[in-house]
Amino acid sequence: MNKIIDAHIHLDQYSDDEIEKFFLDGNSIDKVISVSMNLQSCKRNLELSFRDSRILPAFGYHPEQALPTGRELADLLEWMEKHRNTMVAVGEVGLPFYRRKKDKQGEFPLQQYIELLETFVIHAKRWGKPIILHAVYDDASIVCGLLEKHSIVKAHFHWFKGDAKTLRRIAENGYYISITPDIVYEKEIQSMVSDFPLGQLMVETDGPWPFEGPFQGIKTHPNMIHASIKIIAQIKNLPEPDVYRRLYINTLKFYSLAF
Structure with missing residues (x-):
């Protein structure tokens, strides 16, 4: 069976029983990159990785929540420093596009979020780790600027949404994007994949985030990736086995994982 890697999932938000069932149901699931929301989330992902070597943890602070206090950030960075050899990447980090859209006061502290992200960018470079980014629409160009400023080589824009100019910038910088099951029913995502290099x-x-279309009402499962790959193969006009292998190798290469 064609092997898959879920390059971005919040596995810590699933129950232990659900996680066990994932790997029983999906023997094609070779690995998952489980991203973190905060320190508590990091600790849960670390624990999960000790239970199963297929679970690879990334540690960070998700931007779609209130800014951490100075003490919270210091504690998180200290913990990440201690466990830097266990994490495959810094993530999920980025900018709060959706939280900012909901702000009705007009005084959103965007600059503080940019400074927080830059802190993680600096640490990712110092630790020699890839960085996993929540950066969509207008925020993506700001994030590209930070990555370029610090000469970051390995950046993963998960579930990217944005304009063609920024997409080209991401591709030209050698950064990667990852595609969710919404490619099955979203024309915008299909068009983006058509324009983006398969090698990146x-x-x-992004489970447990729910999807629509044929996935309506179904608990998000890594096996949904098979449907995504089928559409990617159609868009790229390539045999499915070739696309499976290319995406699998891309992920191993990006995260410096053994073949």
């Missing part, structure tokens, strides 16, 4: 693509679920 990965696939993900």
Whole structure:
């Protein structure tokens, strides 16, 4: 069976029983990159990785939440420093596009979020780790600027949404994007994949985030990636086995994982 890697999932938000069932149901699931929301989330992902070597943890602070206090950030960075050899990447980090859209006061502290992200960018470079980014629409160009400023080589824009100019910038910088199951029913995502190099693509679920179309009402599962790859193969006009292998190798290469 064609092997898959879920390049971005919040596995810590699933129950232990659900996680066990994932790997029983999906023997094609070779690995998952489980990203973190905060320190508590990091600790849960670390624990999960000790239970199963297929679970690879990334540590960070998700931007779609209130800014951490100075003490919270210091504690998180200290913990990440201690466990830097266990994490495959810094993530999920980025900018709060959706949280900012909901702000009705007009005084959103965007600059503080940019400074927080830059802190993670600096640490990712110092630790020699890839960085996993939540950066969509207008925020993506700001993030590209930070990555360029610090000469970051390995950047993963998960579930990217944005304009063609920024997409080209991401591709030209050698950064990667990952595609969720919404490619099955979203024309915008299909068009984006058509324009983006296959060699810089990965696939993900962002579970437990729910999907629509044929996945309506179904608990998000890494096996949904098979449907994504089928569409990617059609868009790229390539045999499915070739696309499976290319995406699998892309992810191993990006995260410096053994073949």
